[in-house]
Amino acid sequence: MSATREMYPVQWQTDRVILIDQTKIPGEFGTVEILTSQDMAIAIKTMIVRGAPAIGVAAAFGLCLGAQEIQTVDRQEFLVQLEAIAVTLRATRPTAVNLFWAIDRMMQAAQSAPGDVANLRTILQQTAQQISDDDLATCKAIGDHGVTVLPSSPQKLRLLTHCNAGGLATAGYGTALGVVRSAWRDGRLERVYADETRPRLQGAKLTAWECVQEQIPVTVIADSMAAHCMQQGMIDAVVVGADRIAANGDAANKIGTYSVALVAKAHNIPFFVAAPLSTIDFKIKSGREIPIEERDPAEIFNIGHVRICPEGAEFYNPAFDVTPASLIAGIITEFGVFPPDQIEAELAHRAEGGKR
Numbered sequence: 050m051s052a053t054r055e056m057y058p059v060q061w062q063t064d065r066v067i068l069i070d071q072t073k074i075p076g077e078f079g080t081v082e083i084l085t086s087q088d089m090a091i092a093i094k095t096m097i098v099r100g101a102p103a104i105g106v107a108a109a110f111g112l113c114l115g116a117q118e119i120q121t122v123d124r125q126e127f128l129v130q131l132e133a134i135a136v137t138l139r140a141t142r143p144t145a146v147n148l149f150w151a152i153d154r155m156m157q158a159a160q161s162a163p164g165d166v167a168n169l170r171t172i173l174q175q176t177a178q179q180i181s182d183d184d185l186a187t188c189k190a191i192g193d194h195g196v197t198v199l200p201s202s203p204q205k206l207r208l209l210t211h212c213n214a215g216g217l218a219t220a221g222y223g224t225a226l227g228v229v230r231s232a233w234r235d236g237r238l239e240r241v242y243a244d245e246t247r248p249r250l251q252g253a254k255l256t257a258w259e260c261v262q263e264q265i266p267v268t269v270i271a272d273s274m275a276a277h278c279m280q281q282g283m284i285d286a287v288v289v290g291a292d293r294i295a296a297n298g299d300a301a302n303k304i305g306t307y308s309v310a311l312v313a314k315a316h317n318i319p320f321f322v323a324a325p326l327s328t329i330d331f332k333i334k335s336g337r338e339i340p341i342e343e344r345d346p347a348e349i350f351n352i353g354h355v356r357i358c359p360e361g362a363e364f365y366n367p368a369f370d371v372t373p374a375s376l377i378a379g380i381i382t383e384f385g386v387f388p389p390d391q392i393e394a395e396l397a398h399r400a401e402g403g404k405r
């Protein structure tokens with residue numbers, strides 16, 4: 050299956066949501082049917098669906114499931130119960146701002162829609178689908194803008210990425226992998242170097258899978274090898290995704306991204322962050338305010354189902370880190386590529402214009 054437009058990690062089907070089960074890739078390609086808002090919350094928390102834009106889309110359709118569960122015909126009571134479901138979905142994961150942005154957009158749509166409860170259900174489904182469709186178009190625009198800022202030589206570039214910011218992490222096509230796909234389409238790409246991305250291994254499992262699906266040459270490396278590859282002159286540029294970008298351009302992304310950015314700077318290799326406007330959190334001034342999710346220590350002490358650490362050791366498992374704006378050559382958005390210290394000025398007016 051192609052991992053581009055045809056591959057939708059989140060799909061609404063009449064009265065349920067079909068998720069690609071990302072915990073099973075690459076061993077098996079399977080889907081799960083999500084019938085309730087509660088099950089959608091579990092799917093987001095357990096990373097059956099993951100990736101900042103993808104969990105925003107998933108939460109939006111989770112609210113559509115919730116709307117089906119609410120029995121009342123009283124509009125005000127419906128909105129009260131819908132907000133309670135929104136609280137549950139908001140509590141699933143704290144770092145990716147797309148989750149909160151999508152839920153807020155859905156709740157605003159419901160509260161401002163006219164008519165009875167049946168109409169609110171219709172508006173919610175239309176809004177969730179629009180969020181999904183917009184993200185797909187946004188990823189394509191990010192991909193195409195991204196190619197314009199990649200180094201002009203060599204003609205065929207070697208791009209390193211960290212984690213998975215691909216079609217699986219979005220409504221399709223991807224952000225960082227959107228740049229990869231557009232570069233590949235334009236004959237500008239020799240190879241992707243994919244950090245395996247311990248502990249969840251999204252690079253080894255998901256990025257490699259997406260590239261292999263489309264015959265994009267990909268080399269998987271252990272996270273500890275990225276510095277060596279850059280020192281050896283094997284990497285021309287780095288492109289990663291983001292889960293939340295502060296107004297000053299500091300960017301939170303999967304744990305290990307900050308190290309990659311530091312090494313890229315040391316070797317004068319351009320380090321780009323690819324993300325939609327919905328990932329920029331204008332309400333926070335710097336990356337210090339970005340909440341960092343801490344996950345189950347078992348993700349550290351197990352590989353697969355094999356325990357690799359002795360009982361008695363303690364563990365620390367932050368799922369994200371923050372790369373300061375000073376290490377970022379440019380933020381690639383659907384509106385173009387901007388220096389991180391100009392992101393607030395450049396894009397705030399679009400946010401006020403309701404384009405988010």
Ligand SMILES: CSC[C@H]1O[C@H](OP(=O)(O)O)[C@H](O)[C@@H]1O
Pocket residue numbers: 099100101102211212213214215218219223224225251289290291292302303304368
């Ligand atoms: C376009 S995906 C952005 C971001 O989301 C991923 O986190 P997770 O797999 O924990 O949901 C990763 O940080 C990606 O770069």
